[in-house]
Amino acid sequence: MAGLYFHIPFCRRRCTYCDFYFVTNGALIERFLNALETEVHARADLFSDEAVSTIYFGGGTPSMLSAKQLDCILSLIQKKFRLDSDLELTLEANPEDLIESLLQDYSHVGINRLSIGTQAFSDDKLKLLSREHTAAESIVSVERAHRWFKNVSLDLIFGTEGETLSDWQRELELAASLSPEHISAYSLTVEPFTPLSKLIARGKRTRPSDSLQTEMFLLTMEFLDAHGFEHYEVSNYARSGFRSRHNSSYWQRIPYLGFGPSAHSFFRQGGNEIRSANQRSLNRYLETPTDAHDFREVLSDLDRFNETVLLSLRQREGLALELLRKNFNFAALHFGALSQIVADFERDGLMTTEHETIKLTRKGFTLADTIASEFFITQHQQLNDATCAS
Ligand code: SF4
Numbered sequence: 374m375a376g377l378y379f380h381i382p383f384c385r386r387r388c389t390y391c392d393f394y395f396v397t398n399g400a401l402i403e404r405f406l407n408a409l410e411t412e413v414h415a416r417a418d419l420f421s422d423e424a425v426s427t428i429y430f431g432g433g434t435p436s437m438l439s440a441k442q443l444d445c446i447l448s449l450i451q452k453k454f455r456l457d458s459d460l461e462l463t464l465e466a467n468p469e470d471l472i473e474s475l476l477q478d479y480s481h482v483g484i485n486r487l488s489i490g491t492q493a494f495s496d497d498k499l500k501l502l503s504r505e506h507t508a509a510e511s512i513v514s515v516e517r518a519h520r521w522f523k524n525v526s527l528d529l530i531f532g533t534e535g536e537t538l539s540d541w542q543r544e545l546e547l548a549a550s551l552s553p554e555h556i557s558a559y560s561l562t563v564e565p566f567t568p569l570s571k572l573i574a575r576g577k578r579t580r581p582s583d584s585l586q587t588e589m590f591l592l593t594m595e596f597l598d599a600h601g602f603e604h605y606e607v608s609n610y611a612r613s614g615f616r617s618r619h620n621s622s623y624w625q626r627i628p629y630l631g632f633g634p635s636a637h638s639f640f641r642q643g644g645n646e647i648r649s650a651n652q653r654s655l656n657r658y659l660e661t662p663t664d665a666h667d668f669r670e671v672l673s674d675l676d677r678f679n680e681t682v683l684l685s686l687r688q689r690e691g692l693a694l695e696l697l698r699k700n701f702n703f704a705a706l707h708f709g710a711l712s713q714i715v716a717d718f719e720r721d722g723l724m725t726t727e728h729e730t731i732k733l734t735r736k737g738f739t740l741a742d743t744i745a746s747e748f749f750i751t752q753h754q755q756l757n758d759a760t761c762a763s
Contacts, residue, residue, distance in 0.1 A: 374627055376628070377454070378431060378630070380651075381430055382405070382635065383437050384397055386505060390562070390567055394653040395434070401659070408662035415662070417453035426460060427618050429465075429620075430443070434470070443464070443482050463487070465489075466490065469505050471514040471518060476517060476520070485524060486524040486525075487524070489514055489525065491511040491515065512547070519552070526553060526557060531560055531589040536589075538585070555611045558597075561581050563580060587739045603689070604689060606687055606689065623684075625688075626639070633658070634653055635650065637649070645671045647670065649666060650666070692731050718744060
């Protein structure tokens with residue numbers, strides 16, 4: 374089982390909070406597609422032994438591509454990879470692009486899951502985020518998408534300036550009333566070098582309040598659970614049978630190849646696990662699409678241990694301690710300390726243990742990454758273990 378990710382690095386304009394890689398020069402799309410084809414030809418062999426079960430077009434704004442352009446990429450994928458019959462094929466789309474004929478064409482070329490960047494159902498909030506669409510377009514796009522797709526996901530953002538808990542509850546009510554199969558809800562984060570971070574530095578915007586965002590996150594978990602959505606990962610909620618299989622593969626450490634500028638990959642080669650990423654530069658990508666690497670890293674046992682802890686704790690299924698013991702012999706010396714950390718988090722209501730599997734509570738999910746980091750083993754600790762054992 375494996376996945377493919379295609380980064381479509383074009384947007385019409387920049388949203389203030391965004392730190393994804395994109396350019397606003399849509400005239401380069403055709404040249405980009407040619408470069409993408411070259412990269413696929415050069416790297417497809419990495420998956421000669423894998424069957425691809427999920428494909429994801431992310432961005433950027435993949436809905437700036439026509440169905441014909443997508444069809445070309447899909448034909449190439451069919452030639453170069455072995456595809457599962459039960460393929461999940463997701464496309465991220467912006468609400469303002471989703472006119473009826475485009476939706477129809479996307480469904481005809483094989484897209485079977487649509488992830489719509491609604492973000493909000495309030496015009497004021499959309500303006501603050503510098504989104505191009507209106508609240509009315511958010512609503513209409515979801516209604517329209519359901520005429521062509523059985524699997525529709527919404528992206529929502531909470532914690533923008535001036536937003537209250539009851540504003541957010543109203544947005545959740547509106548989102549649920551549109552009956553999406555899946556919702557991704559993210560707290561607004563201020564990433565360095567974004568227009569939002571500069572506006573905050575100049576005093577023109579206020580930094581989101583951590584405590585209010587925590588309350589909003591707790592409300593999201595309660596509300597969506599009460600409305601039939603399973604909370605299966607920190608920011609993701611699905612009706613039964615509609616989890617994102619592609620994104621789940623990231624958290625389950627299933628291999629995937631990423632194509633396009635800034636795209637990341639995770640794959641196994643010669644007994645090693647490798648993570649790599651392409652550079653965040655379209656120009657560089659257009660010049661040398663087969664050599665656009667930013668980094669390529671072979672994971673150590675320590676990396677694999679820490680990744681497993683972090684990614685497992687982010688999921689509803691939690692972290693199976695037995696699996697950790699079985700797969701990471703080198704960490705045996707740490708299991709005593711680990712049990713003590715678990716006991717402390719249980720006492721604080723952040724974690725529960727069921728059948729040797731530790732899981733975060735709702736309160737725990739609001740601190741997921743911080744909690745996971747308490748379980749990490751550092752290189753320094755590992756060196757100390759080696760010295761003590763010798
Ligand atoms: S549309 Fe998406 S990728 Fe493009 S700038 Fe806005 S948030 Fe970023």
